[in-house]
Amino acid sequence: MLQLTVLREQTDLVVAGLNKKNYKNAAEEVAAILDLDQQRRALQSEHDDLQAKANSISKEIGIMMKSGERDKAESYKAETTELKQKAKALSEQLSTIEEDLQKALYKLPNLPHESVPAGRTSEDNEVVLEQGEIPELYEGALPHWELIQKYDIIDFELGNKITGAGFPVYKKQGARLQRALINFFLDEAMKAGYIEVQPPIMVNEASGYGTGQLPDKDGQMYHATADNLYLIPTAEVPITNMYRDTIVPVEQLPVKNTGHTPCFRREAGSWGADVRGLNRLHQFDKVEIVQISLPEKSYEALEEMSSYIQSLLQKLELPYRVLRLCGGDLGFTAALTYDMEVYSTAQGRWLEVSSASNFETYQANRLKLRFKNDSGKTQLLHTLNGSALALPRIVAAILENNQTPDGINMPKVLHPYLGFEKIG
RNA sequence: AGAGAGUUGGCGGAGUGGUCGAACGCGGCGGUCUUGAAAACCGUUGACUGUAACAGGUCCGGGGGUUCGAAUCCCUCACUCUCUGCCA
Numbered sequence: 197m198l199q200l201t202v203l204r205e206q207t208d209l210v211v212a213g214l215n216k217k218n219y220k221n222a223a224e225e226v227a228a229i230l231d232l233d234q235q236r237r238a239l240q241s242e243h244d245d246l247q248a249k250a251n252s253i254s255k256e257i258g259i260m261m262k263s264g265e266r267d268k269a270e271s272y273k274a275e276t277t278e279l280k281q282k283a284k285a286l287s288e289q290l291s292t293i294e295e296d297l298q299k300a301l302y303k304l305p306n307l308p309h310e311s312v313p314a315g316r317t318s319e320d321n322e323v324v325l326e327q328g329e330i331p332e333l334y335e336g337a338l339p340h341w342e343l344i345q346k347y348d349i350i351d352f353e354l355g356n357k358i359t360g361a362g363f364p365v366y367k368k369q370g371a372r373l374q375r376a377l378i379n380f381f382l383d384e385a386m387k388a389g390y391i392e393v394q395p396p397i398m399v400n401e402a403s404g405y406g407t408g409q410l411p412d413k414d415g416q417m418y419h420a421t422a423d424n425l426y427l428i429p430t431a432e433v434p435i436t437n438m439y440r441d442t443i444v445p446v447e448q449l450p451v452k453n454t455g456h457t458p459c460f461r462r463e464a465g466s467w468g469a470d471v472r473g474l475n476r477l478h479q480f481d482k483v484e485i486v487q488i489s490l491p492e493k494s495y496e497a498l499e500e501m502s503s504y505i506q507s508l509l510q511k512l513e514l515p516y517r518v519l520r521l522c523g524g525d526l527g528f529t530a531a532l533t534y535d536m537e538v539y540s541t542a543q544g545r546w547l548e549v550s551s552a553s554n555f556e557t558y559q560a561n562r563l564k565l566r567f568k569n570d571s572g573k574t575q576l577l578h579t580l581n582g583s584a585l586a587l588p589r590i591v592a593a594i595l596e597n598n599q600t601p602d603g604i605n606m607p608k609v610l611h612p613y614l615g616f617e618k619i620g
Numbered sequence: 621a622g623a624g625a626g627u628u629g630g631c632g633g634a635g636u637g638g639u640c641g642a643a644c645g646c647g648g649c650g651g652u653c654u655u656g657a658a659a660a661c662c663g664u665u666g667a668c669u670g671u672a673a674c675a676g677g678u679c680c681g682g683g684g685g686u687u688c689g690a691a692u693c694c695c696u697c698a699c700u701c702u703c704u705g706c707c708a
Contacts, residue, residue, distance in 0.1 A: 241670075244677040251677090254689040258638035261688095273688045280688080443630095443667090564668095574667080 197301045197561050199576070200233055213307030216523040218316055225300065232297045236290065243286040250279040302411055306558040308523050309495075309532040315522030321535070322522065327506070328515030330539050331597050339542040340592040341473030343599060344370065347620050350474070350591075362463075362478035369619045373594075373606075374481060376613035377587055378456050381483035381508065385584060388504050390454035390485055395434035397457050398425040403437040406563045408529040408555075418460050427460035431484035432581045439488060440563045443574060449567065450497060451488035454584070456481065474588035475547065481587045487580040488565065491557070494578035495532075498554045501582045502534050505550050508585055511609045514593050515539040517546065531556045534582075538589065542596040547589040552582030595619075 203210055203226060214222035253276045260269040313322045344350040349370025355363040366374050382392055404410035404426055409417060418427040428434060435453050444451065459482050470476065485504070489497045502518065509516045521533040530553040537546035557576040560566070566574045598605040603620030611617050 237670080240677080244670080247678090248676055250688080255639060257688050261638075269688080276688045 197558065198304050198307065199557065199561055200229075200301070203229060204233070210307060214304065216308050216312065216314055217305055217526060218524045219305060225304070229297065229300050229304075232293055232300065236293045236297060239286055239290050239293065243283055243290060246279050246283040246286065250276045250283065253279070305528045306531050306555065308526055309554070309556075311520065312526060312532055313520060313522045316524035317522075318525050320522040321519040321525055324518040324520050324534070326515075326517040328510070328513070328539075330515045331541055333541055333596075333599070334601060336601075337542050337596070337599055339473065340540070340595045343595045343604065344473070347604070349373070349619060352473075360478070362476070364474070364477065369614075369616065370591075372614055372616075373591060373610075373619075374587060376610050377585075377590065378481060378483060380610060380613050381584055382454065382456055384508060384511075385454035385483065385485055388452075388485075390452045393435060393438070393453050393455045395431060395438070395455055395457065397428050397434070397460075399428055399433050399437065400425060403433055403440070406437045406440045407433050407559050408562065409433060412528060416462050418462060428457060429461050430459050430581075430583075431455045431457040431482065432486060435484060435486045436488075436559060436579055436581065437563065439565050441565075443566050443568065444488065444577065446490075446567055449488065449490055449577070450493065451486075453486045454483060455486075456483045458482075459586075474592040475543075477588055483584050485582050485584045489578045489580060490567070491575070491578050494554050494556065494580060497578075497580055498532065498534070498552060501552045501580060501584075502536075505536055505552060505582055505584050509536065509538060509549075512590065512594065512607045513609075514590070514597065514607075516549075527551075527553065529553075529555050529558050531558065536585075538593040540589070540593045540596050542599075543592075547593060549589045549593075550583040550585050553580060555579045555581075 198210065207226060207230065211222045211226055214226070219225075253272055257269045257272050257276075260266070260272075313320065315321070338346065341352075347369065349366070349368055351365045351367055352361075354365040355361075358365075386392055398420065401410065401424060404417070409426075409429060413429075417429055419425075420427070434457075435455050438453075439451065458479055460479050462478065463476060485501060487494075487497050487501065506516070506518065516536055516538045519535040519537065521527075521530075521535060526533055533551055533553040535548050536550040536552070537548050539545075540547045556578050559579045560576040563579075565577050565579065567577050569575045594607065595604055598607070603618045605618055606614055606616070
């Protein structure tokens with residue numbers, strides 16, 4: 197969440213940033229928060245004064261007791277009782293105000309970076325670059341949902357039977373393609389300096405709050421209510437939360453982690469052609485890269501992540517483009533996001549396969565993720581993450597773009613991982 | 621799942637209801653000594669909030685209670701360990 201000191205000291209900037217993100221009534225809400233903050237601090241200092249008085253009297257009572265002045269001590273008790281009662285009343289008021297303040301702060305999204313273009317929808321995203329050749333398909337080329345049936349490599353019906361829609365079963369060469377991609381992505385990430393981790397794929401509530409999925413995206417996660425655990429929507433959640441409540445030694449920065457996990461998304465309310473086949477699933481595999489960076493280096497880190505992700509797409513020989521998300525399309529917690537999209541030739545559309553974001557201090561503030569700066573003060577770090585990469589749409593693009601009348605050619609870089617060069 | 625023990629600062633580990641944010645040791649940092657280093661010695665060393673700066677307030681797993689006063693007593697939840705059970 198945003199830091200109160202920033203709201204206080206740079207109010208205009210905050211309001212402008214929220215407006216750019218198309219946040220409604222930004223000025224009013226910020227003013228309301230500052231008002232609550234003002235009330236909170238006034239009450240707090242009043243409360244603290246009472247508490248200080250009571251504390252010092254209690255201390256004196258202790259000394260009197262020791263020196264045998266029992267009667268005198270008794271006479272002071274009434275006074276502290278009264279002080280305590282007043283203080284208690286104040287602290288009750290305080291906790292309601294603090295709760296309101298907390299709720300209001302949780303509702304505010306992150307502020308966009310200055311390079312974020314204005315805009316409302318994905319139409320307004322800025323195309324940063326486009327690369328790779330879009331292949332010419334032969335007459336009768338198929339969309340991936342027909343290819344997977346033709347070659348019997350991914351089975352939606354079977355998934356339907358054992359679980360439900362959006363939970364496909366990968367089979368034969370399809371299953372091996374999954375495994376090859378995961379290994380390829382992890383190997384590449386390790387070469388790029390990321391440490392591999394295998395985190396839990398269920399997380400507790402505190403972790404959900406830490407990275408910002410809770411409270412606002414509650415309904416998008418699968419929730420195991422008996423144990424109050426959530427299935428992760430992305431490895432970002434467990435991997436970033438490993439650093440919750442820590443002061444990271446400066447010499448360990450930047451922290452670079454990678455991990456493969458299944459990801460689970462309820463994505464209620466999406467239908468139609470957009471979600472056919474592998475385009476949108478309830479369960480999918482993803483390799484994630486996560487960085488924790490010094491504030492002044494985080495945008496450098498984001499560029500590094502972006503070009504790393506692009507290098508994967510180049511190696512897979514997929515045509516892609518990079519978008520800089522506009523204010524309206526930017527996620528709740530992000531300050532700047534690059535989306536990478538590959539071209540899915542048979543569908544004739546771009547598919548998002550990665551999203552790399554800088555969250556600046558937004559997550560770090562919730563996570564209490566800090567370092568000691570040069571002057572010895574604790575200061576919030578910046579967190580970043582990106583998909584490198586999400587499998588299903590990559591699979592869709594590989595299948596569609598490389599199809600021939602007598603089989604689907606696999607990208608060369610995967611051959612050693614696959615043990616075959618062609619599906620079919 | 622049952623029985624018992626435990627949860628204290630970066631780590632280890634004391635702690636009696638009263639001047640305890642917490643002994644002591646290790647580690648870290650600064651210094652003396654040294655050509656340099658080690659050893660030794662001296663000093664220093666938690667977080668949050670708050671203030672112009674002091675002051676003040678809060679924090680000994682989380683939450684609640686008893687008391688003038690709680691790390692210390694009570695309740696409750698979570699977690700860890702040991703034994704038993706079950707299990708890949």
